[in-house]
Amino acid sequence: MPISQANQVDYLFKKIGYAVTTTANASVKSPSNESIPSPLTLRGDTIWVQSANIPATQPGSTAGVVTVYNDASANTIKTTNDATSPAYQTWKTGITNWVDPSFGPTYQVKVYWDSSSSSTPQSTGTQLFPDGTGNDDEWFFDYDSGVLTFPDIIPTSVNGVAGKSIFIVGAIYSGAIGISNVAPVITGTVGTANVAYYSNVAVSSTNATFYPALFNATTGNLAHYTSSTITANPSTGNLSASNVIATVYGNIIGTQATFANISTVGGLFWANGINALAPQYGNTQVAAYLPIYAGNLYPGNVISTVYGNVHTDYISGNTGNVITFNSTGAIQLPTGNTIQRPSGYNGMLRFNTDTPAIEYFEGSVWVPVTNTITDQQITPDGTSSTFTLTQASTTIGIIVSINGTLQAPNTAYSVAGNQITFTEVPLTTDIVDIRFLGASVTINNTLAQDLSVTGNVTVTGLFVAPQTTKASNAPGTVGQICWDANYIYVCTATNTWKRTALTGGY
Helix, strand or coil: CCCCCCHHHHHHHHHHHHHECCCCCCCCCCCCHHHCCCCCCCCHHCCCCCCHHEEEECCCCCCCCCCEHHHHCCEEECCCCCCCCCCCCCCCCCCCEEEEEHHHHHHHHHEEECCCCCCCHHHHHHCCCCCCCCCCCCCEEEEECEEEEECCCCCCCCCCCEEEEEEEEEEEEEEEEEHHHHHCCCCCCCCCCCEEEEEEEEECCCCCCEEEEEEEEECCCEEECCCCCCCEEECCEECCCCCCEEEEEEECEHHHHHCCCEEECCCCCCEEECCECCCCCCCCCCCCCCCCCEHHHHCCCCCCCCCCCCCCCCCCCCCCCCCCCCCCCCCCCCEECCCCCCCCCCCCCCEEECCCCCEEEEEEEEEEEEEEEEEEECCCCCCCCCCEEEEEEHHEEEEEEECCCEECCCEEEEEEEEEEEEEECCCCCCCCCECCCHHHHHCCCCHHHHHHHHCCCCCCCCCCCCCCCCCHHHHHHHHCCEECCCCCEEECCCEEEEECCCCCCC
């Protein structure tokens, strides 16, 4: 069964009158004996931030933050019957935020009953009064939701009469809503500095124009620079400016600055000011007072003293498509373990703390870039031709030997990511050795230049070179070696070759 009316009244009395929670009914605890606070919720997103601009008397037509609905404005609201309630009892305007009589008695809505097709219910309809006709047929209007209800008895003129509707005459608040729309305020120590802020907001259907104003804390004078404007386009959210006084927040000696080629998405921008002369903001200097905003910034040659973090998604080159870091220090790459790798795209580069090594993304795998040669042995099972490598590589990024015999890349085996596939299935008695060539895993083509090695070169497999026959006066450089089926040739002086015969065989 429903809560008794007495307990309902007790709950409301304690909630509204004392802002406390009801823990027992009135016979056990009076309001002064309840101890758990329960203040009414004040939602920041529904606050009427310009309610002070609502005039004490309702205007005859829409003006400022008040939108008026009446016959004179040809916009009297025709309500619709609520199908979820008893027929003809509840009527909905479909509009919220009606201005209630607490702002002035003239804001009390007027209710009319007229033909559904009427466009002038104030003239042709019948007015229904809040207190009814003495037959409990009074009405109640919820100004927040815009809903009219006959709580007790539906008037006989309304009940069951088809082809007619309830009409509402009144006004709604149409100003800014929510604390996020509160106008900027000056913060910080003003001192004797000139602090600039924005005032006189002009709004149209296409643009909102902000006129900068300059406040002199010493003289108390306020000067408007109406020739310098900030224009916001509500359809795109873009904000652009030119010849604007800096700044909004903080301490700054205001000077007229020129903002060129600067755009933001959503909201105002501001400079976090200091007690210094504001520099010129132009296409060649976008000064030290950059804001925090979402969107694109298109400056040229940014000269800025920014000692914080820059959060962005893309940096692209302008001239020659080259990005230069002008520093004698270093660039720290994104760092993380293998599990923390992002979804890869060609060209991505990071440092893997598990490897540890720099790695890049190639096609479908992350490939390490190291300066050491590492080794792996594979134990064949006699049936499998594909095996998993301990790290991703390429076909020519490894040296493969079976029982000491070097295997030819792309002929005896191929590599895709961390999988190696042999052309012939290795035997269980085969000794398969894999050497990862360190930094050379990044080379996917034949070297076209000389390779100089200052240390030792150790080759565990076969050393392969094209067979070449040299005449004694063939072009050559001291130290060059080559061979053919019968001789080994050594260049002992410029363009001078000597040979020794090969003997033996099977």
